[in-house]
Amino acid sequence: MEKSLEKRVEYALNYNGKGSDYFGIIIVNWLLTVVTLGIYYPWAKAKQLQYIYNSTSLNDDSFEFHGTGKEMFKGFLKAILIFLVLYGVLGLFIYLKMPITALLLFYVLLIAIFPIAIHGSYRYRMSRSSWRGIRFGYRGDRKEFTLLFFKWIFFTIITLGIYGPWMAMNMRNYLLGNVRFGDVEFEYDGDGTDYFALNIKGYLLTIVTLGIYGFWWQKDLFEYYVNNLSLTREDGKIRFNSTATGGDFFKLITLNLLILIFTLGLGYAWVVTRTLKFVFEHVEAEGNINLDTLTQTEENYKDATGEDLSDFLNLDSVM
Amino acid sequence: MMNNKTTAVFYDGNSSVPQQIELSLNKLNATLEFQMSDGTHCKWLVKDVFFDKRATGLHLKYGSEVIQHIKIKDDHFINTIHHFRRENGHISWYQKLLDLGFAAHFGIALAILGIIGLCYVYVIPWAAEQSVNLIPEEYDNKLGNSAWAGNEYFMNVDSKKTKLLNDFAKQLNLKNTKNLKFIVVKSDEINAFALPDGRIVVFTGILEEMKNYNELVGLLGHEASHVNNRHSMKMLCRSLSGYLFISVILGDANGIMATIGDNINSFQSLSFSREFERQADADGFKILLANKVNPQGMSNLFKRLKQNNFVSIPEFLSSHPVTENRIEYIDKMVKNQKITTINHPQLESLFAKLKQ
Numbered sequence: 001m002e003k004s005l006e007k008r009v010e011y012a013l014n015y016n017g018k019g020s021d022y023f024g025i026i027i028v029n030w031l032l033t034v035v036t037l038g039i040y041y042p043w044a045k046a047k048q049l050q051y052i053y054n055s056t057s058l059n060d061d062s063f064e065f066h067g068t069g070k071e072m073f074k075g076f077l078k079a080i081l082i083f084l085v086l087y088g089v090l091g092l093f094i095y096l097k098m099p100i101t102a103l104l105l106f107y108v109l110l111i112a113i114f115p116i117a118i119h120g121s122y123r124y125r126m127s128r129s130s131w132r133g134i135r136f137g138y139r140g141d142r143k144e145f146t147l148l149f150f151k152w153i154f155f156t157i158i159t160l161g162i163y164g165p166w167m168a169m170n171m172r173n174y175l176l177g178n179v180r181f182g183d184v185e186f187e188y189d190g191d192g193t194d195y196f197a198l199n200i201k202g203y204l205l206t207i208v209t210l211g212i213y214g215f216w217w218q219k220d221l222f223e224y225y226v227n228n229l230s231l232t233r234e235d236g237k238i239r240f241n242s243t244a245t246g247g248d249f250f251k252l253i254t255l256n257l258l259i260l261i262f263t264l265g266l267g268y269a270w271v272v273t274r275t276l277k278f279v280f281e282h283v284e285a286e287g288n289i290n291l292d293t294l295t296q297t298e299e300n301y302k303d304a305t306g307e308d309l310s311d312f313l314n315l316d317s318v319m
Numbered sequence: 320m321m322n323n324k325t326t327a328v329f330y331d332g333n334s335s336v337p338q339q340i341e342l343s344l345n346k347l348n349a350t351l352e353f354q355m356s357d358g359t360h361c362k363w364l365v366k367d368v369f370f371d372k373r374a375t376g377l378h379l380k381y382g383s384e385v386i387q388h389i390k391i392k393d394d395h396f397i398n399t400i401h402h403f404r405r406e407n408g409h410i411s412w413y414q415k416l417l418d419l420g421f422a423a424h425f426g427i428a429l430a431i432l433g434i435i436g437l438c439y440v441y442v443i444p445w446a447a448e449q450s451v452n453l454i455p456e457e458y459d460n461k462l463g464n465s466a467w468a469g470n471e472y473f474m475n476v477d478s479k480k481t482k483l484l485n486d487f488a489k490q491l492n493l494k495n496t497k498n499l500k501f502i503v504v505k506s507d508e509i510n511a512f513a514l515p516d517g518r519i520v521v522f523t524g525i526l527e528e529m530k531n532y533n534e535l536v537g538l539l540g541h542e543a544s545h546v547n548n549r550h551s552m553k554m555l556c557r558s559l560s561g562y563l564f565i566s567v568i569l570g571d572a573n574g575i576m577a578t579i580g581d582n583i584n585s586f587q588s589l590s591f592s593r594e595f596e597r598q599a600d601a602d603g604f605k606i607l608l609a610n611k612v613n614p615q616g617m618s619n620l621f622k623r624l625k626q627n628n629f630v631s632i633p634e635f636l637s638s639h640p641v642t643e644n645r646i647e648y649i650d651k652m653v654k655n656q657k658i659t660t661i662n663h664p665q666l667e668s669l670f671a672k673l674k675q
Contacts, residue, residue, distance in 0.1 A: 016374030020421045027424040027431075028416045034431060047413070054373050061390065062375050133332040133388050182335065266428060294335035300384060 004236035004288050011238065011285040015277045016062075017055030019270035025051050026269050042076055042308075043069025052272075056280065058131055059291060067128040067304065075124075075304030079312055082305070086110065115149035116142065117313055118175070120306010126179060127301035137298025140178040148174065165199055166192030176229065182294035184233045190224070198224060215253065216246035226283055238287030244278070252278050325396035329353065332385040342389065344400060349407065351379070353389075365400075366409055372397070443564050447556040451549060456497065459552050463516025475505040477523060480673055484521060487669040491536060491610050493543040494602075501539075503673075509624060513542040515551040528623055532663065532670035533607070533616025540603030541617070547602065550595045600645055604652055613660045618649040 029044035046069045053065035086109050093102030119142045126136040152167040169190035176188035202217030223242040231238040256274060259267040323346065329338045340353040344365075351363045369380040377397045379389040391397055404410055410418075480503035488501050499517045506522040513519045519542045529535055545551070600617070607614040625646075 021417075024417050024419075024421065024424045027428045028413070030431060031416075031427055050371075054371055054378070057375050060375055062373055062378065064378075064380070064386075066386065130386070132335040132337070133330040133386055134335050292336055296333045 003234060003290055003293050005290050006288075008286055008288050011287070011291070012057075012059050013280045013283055013285055014057045015055055015273075015280040016057060017051065017273050017276065019273040022048075022051060022273055023266075023269035039073075040069075042072035042304075045069070045311075046072055052276065053129060056276070061132050064130045065128055066130065067124065067307075071124075071128075071302050072304045072308060075306070075308040076311075078303075078305040079308040082113065082309065083312070086113070111150070111153060112146060113309060114313065115146040117306050117309035118149075118171075119145050120303065121310040122175060122179075122306070123301050124304050124307045127298060131181070132294070134182040134294045134296055135298040135300070137180040137301075138175075138178055139180060140174065145174065163192075165196040168192075169195050180298055181231065183297050184231050184236075184238075184289060184294060187230050187232060189228045189230070195224065215250040218249045218253070219244055219246045222249070222282075231287070231289065233289055236287065236289035238285055238289050241284040241286070242282055243284060244282035248278070248282065323396075323399060325391060325393040327353075327393075328390045329355065330388040330390075331355065332382065332387045340389070342391065342396075344396075344403065346403060349403075351389075365404065365407070370400070370404070439561065439564060443560050444557050447560040448553055450560075451553050451556050454552060454556075456549075459515035459549060460517075462551065462555075463514035463518055466514050467516070467518055474502075474520070477503045477505045480523070480526075483669055483673050487532075487535070487666060487673065488539060490663070490666055490669075491539065491612075492606070493539065493547075494606055494609070495543055495547055497546070499543060499546065511538055511542055513545040513551075515546065515549065517546050519543065519546070525624075526673055529620060529670075529674070530623070531616055531619070532666045533613045534620040534623075535616075535670060535673075536607055536610065536612045536666070537603060537614070537617030537620055540606035541599045542603075543606065544599040544602035545595070548595070548598060550599065554592065554595065597645065597648070600649060601652075604649060608656070608658065610663075611659055611661045612663065612666075614649070614653055614658065618646050618653070621646050621649070 025047055029040070029047060032040040033044055046065075046067050049067060050065045053063045056063045086106065089109065090102050090106045093099070093105060119138075119140060122138040122140065126138040129136045148170070152163070152170055155163040156167050169192045172190050173188050176186050179186035198220050199217075202213065202220060205213040206217055219242075222244055226240045226242040229240045252275065256271045259271055259274075323344045325342055327340055327342045329340045330336075331338070338356045340355070342351060342353045344350075345352055345362075348362075349365045351365060351368065353361055355361060363379075363381050367381065371378045371380070376390050376392040377400070379391070381387045381389075391400075481501065484501040484503050488499065493499060495517070497517045499519055502518060502520045503526070504520055504522050507524045508522050509524040509528060511519070511521040511525050519539065521538070521542075525538070526535070529538075603617060604614050607617065
């Protein structure tokens with residue numbers, strides 16, 4: 001079979017989940033988490049991720065999440081151990097009456113946990129995701145990424161945060177650039193200057209318009225994330241394009257807020273469903289890669305420590 | 320045997336090439352059987368297969384390292400498999416919980432919320448209050464000391480009146496278990512407060528509002544009762560445990576719930592403080608009776624504070640809310656009890672000096 005198609009085609013991305021189904025999963029998980037005093041949490045998380053991945057489809061075949069509660073529970077224990085060691089080091093140096101060394105070491109180690117968590121989380125999530133049995137993968141190098149992360153953080157600190165947008169884009173380029181989908185490679189082409197300009201414009205106009213421009217800012221951000229993403233394999237390419245408008249975001253966000261407020265939070269499942277439907281309805285994918293010819297290239301990776309560390313550090317937004 | 324056969328799509332776990340297969344369910348051996356495009360025959364034990372019903376059809380997963388997939392769209396065959404699995408007890412308990420449907424899930428949600436609510440309103444405050452007894456009084460002193468140390472710098476203490484107020488208090492039985500120290504601070508603010516270590520701070524602003532020594536006795540009785548009942552520590556334990564409870568229960572569910580929870584907690588703290596104010600009023604009232612001072616002084620003070628300051632609410636009332644009810648409450652107690660009062664010339668003269 002030909003690896004690249006002669007004509008460019010559109011790929012169908014859809015979210016087919018139902019709010020009521022997701023609500024059922026959330027509530028059953030909630031019940032089990034309460035009854036087990038929280039121990040069920042990793043299993044609950046696995047079930048939720050499985051549902052969301054399984055409800056997302058590409059060309060009428062759904063994605064899969066193979067991660068299990070057991071893996072994430074083990075990762076959870078390891079993550080706790082890492083934090084215990086971290087505080088142990090802090091305590092030891094304070095006990096030795098070296099408080100400055102203690103704090104310095106503590107913060108360096110704490111900052112080091114972030115790239116390790118992000119790296120681990122990417123490796124785990126990607127390796128445990130698949131489509132038609134073809135696994136995703138993350139090929140970043142932990143040491144390289146950690147050093148880069150320290151460099152970016154250093155620049156961000158000495159520029160009093162101004163370097164932040166460049167850091168965000170460098171990180172995205174690195175992370176997504178190392179994602180594989182079988183033998184297809186991801187690429188993200190973000191530029192710090194563009195991203196900085198986009199955010200400054202969004203920030204100022206949002207203030208001037210008393211918040212109304214915020215929806216259009218959101219639209220610009222979404223577009224920036226989607227339109228700079230592409231997939232390549234040899235001469236084949238898939239490009240993504242956002243069709244969402246500021247008005248669409250206005251409708252999505254205000255309605256979501258109303259649902260949450262009037263259901264006292266119980267409508268959360270419908271909010272997530274609406275949001276995911278929105279995302280996949282407003283992303284167009286077009287290109288000439290023949291998706292019937294992907295081959296398995298990525299290995300299994302079942303260590304969820306990074307995933308759980310990210311959970312502790314609330315790094316969900318980085319994914 | 321037409322029922323037990325269908326066409327389906329098979330993915331071998333090594334490439335994304337869709338293979339059309341003829342899939343059959345062998346009920347006798349409890350296996351799913353098909354032939355791959357290279358001619359290999361496959362037999363999967365039904366109990367080893369992972370099933371998932373999705374919008375795109377029924378998905379079958381098999382294997383752990385190399386995961387093979389089958390996608391079935393034939394509704395009839397999907398039903399056949401479902402019945403077979405149910406008859407053989409292959410449906411997991413988790414799936415059964417999910418299959419209960421929306422109404423049951425909604426009921427479960429309400430029940431969990433109800434239980435959490437009951438715990439929050441009754442169990443947690445009770446447990447927190449019990450735990451206060453385990454905390455040594457020494458900790459109250461530390462807490463009060465550090466609070467005072469943090470504020471002392473901003474307070475202009477009137478040492479002459481401080482001595483007078485201490486003499487005034489010495490004449491009274493405040494039912495205190497620990498040493499009370501009275502401090503008068505020069506300030507227009509109409510306020511007084513008690514710290515957990517037994518320091519009671521009275522601002523000159525509130526002294527100026529008073530017309531009779533019995534009002535001052537009422538105020539001191541009220542503040543002393545806060546100390547006697549360890550209200551600060553109780554408040555701390557309650558709001559801390561309430562906060563912990565809310566964040567543990569709702570924090571994992573989702574961020575929105577946690578935010579709602581936080582707000583409920585601060586609202587609930589307000590009603591705790593109301594309860595404590597009422598208790599301090601009641602105990603302060605008893606102190607007035609025990610000292611044979613006219614308890615009307617207490618309600619007179621509240622009434623005056625309310626009247627004279629209708630523009631800006633005095634600090635004392637805003638941190639000690641719902642005055643209307645409290646005045647009524649005191650007036651009712653005054654009416655319902657036999658009160659014997661005697662003259663206190665010494666208190667009267669000390670009060671006059673304090674007013675100077």
